[in-house]
Amino acid sequence: MKMPFLNNKQLEKSFHYPEDNIPEHIAIIMDGNGRWARKRGMPRTVGHKEGISAVAKIVRAAVKCKVKVLTLYTFSTENWKRPKPEIEFILRLPKEFLSIYLPDLLSNNVRIEAIGDMESLPAYTREAIQYAIDRTRDNDGLQLNLALNYGSRHEILNAMKGIITDISNAKLSLDELDEQQFSGYLYTAGIKDPDLLIRTGGEKRLSNFLLWQLAYTEFWFTDVLWPDFSEKEFLHALEEYSQRKRRYGGI
Numbered sequence: 001m002k003m004p005f006l007n008n009k010q011l012e013k014s015f016h017y018p019e020d021n022i023p024e025h026i027a028i029i030m031d032g033n034g035r036w037a038r039k040r041g042m043p044r045t046v047g048h049k050e051g052i053s054a055v056a057k058i059v060r061a062a063v064k065c066k067v068k069v070l071t072l073y074t075f076s077t078e079n080w081k082r083p084k085p086e087i088e089f090i091l092r093l094p095k096e097f098l099s100i101y102l103p104d105l106l107s108n109n110v111r112i113e114a115i116g117d118m119e120s121l122p123a124y125t126r127e128a129i130q131y132a133i134d135r136t137r138d139n140d141g142l143q144l145n146l147a148l149n150y151g152s153r154h155e156i157l158n159a160m161k162g163i164i165t166d167i168s169n170a171k172l173s174l175d176e177l178d179e180q181q182f183s184g185y186l187y188t189a190g191i192k193d194p195d196l197l198i199r200t201g202g203e204k205r206l207s208n209f210l211l212w213q214l215a216y217t218e219f220w221f222t223d224v225l226w227p228d229f230s231e232k233e234f235l236h237a238l239e240e241y242s243q244r245k246r247r248y249g250g251i
Contacts, residue, residue: 021242023195025069026062027217029209030054032201032225039225045089050227052097059101061231062142063108065238069143069191073209077117077151091121094146095128102132109141115187116150143191150187152211159185188213196241198234200226216248 030051037047055072062070075090082090098105098112105112112132119126129146162185166172172181183189193213197206202223206214220237222229 022065022067022238023218023241024067025071025192025194026067026196026198027071027073027194027210027214028058029073029197029199029201029207030226030229031199031203033227035201036225036227044086047225047227048086048090048093049096052093052100054227054229055097056101057231058229058234059105059110059142059144060108061234063110065235067142069145069194071115071145071147071188071191071194071210073150073207074146075116075148075150076208077149077154078208088122091125094125094148098128098132102135105132105144106136106139109139111136111139111141111143113143113145114148115145116148117154118148121149145188145191147209151208152206153208155187156212183212186212193217195246196220196237198222198237200224200229216246218244218246 033047033051034044035047036050037044040046059070074094079090080087112129112135114129114133118129125148129148159182163172163177163182167174188210193215194210194217197210197214197217197219199219199221202221202225204221210217218241220240222233222237224230224233
């Protein structure tokens, strides 16, 4: 059953968040779907499907908290190593999620974007994502980035190839190249680096996610498996973030 997106009055009344020092950009590694299902004696695909509800909850919470950018690690370049039936199931989930929630995303001014190697994805995934991108293009609220077929090392290598090509064609001078220009060759060009990274599921590693962009990001890890990750957990992460002092190497 479809859950309400932002029309839950009970949630509105009980929803308290630190209004000062809200992270502008939050990135999330959504880990633990398979383990969630296994603990219940169910196929891994059930966990992935249940994860859709968690995505809806956290997008709703991010809108409420006035987060500007939310980037979700949806499918990595390493995920192709999984069994084919599981891969196909995962890659059909964006279409299912958008078919249910796109009207709510539109009404709440959410804009959909995608980062990653989209060309290698099946047509049904690409078409669903592109349709959502086109429909939400004019929205100027929360930017929801879906990292699909994304791998940070692949991204950095592609950036280097683009830089070498532009230098060879005299479109870029090696002496002009700096961090800001390099960032312009990444999938995330024009997007502020994440202020906060959340990883669910108990693991404490980056798993080839936004390696360049996370240089000065605050990390927050939880043992909670992604399907169980709630608005309460999300607010807990924001509360801890609000108490941290970011020095960027200074004093």
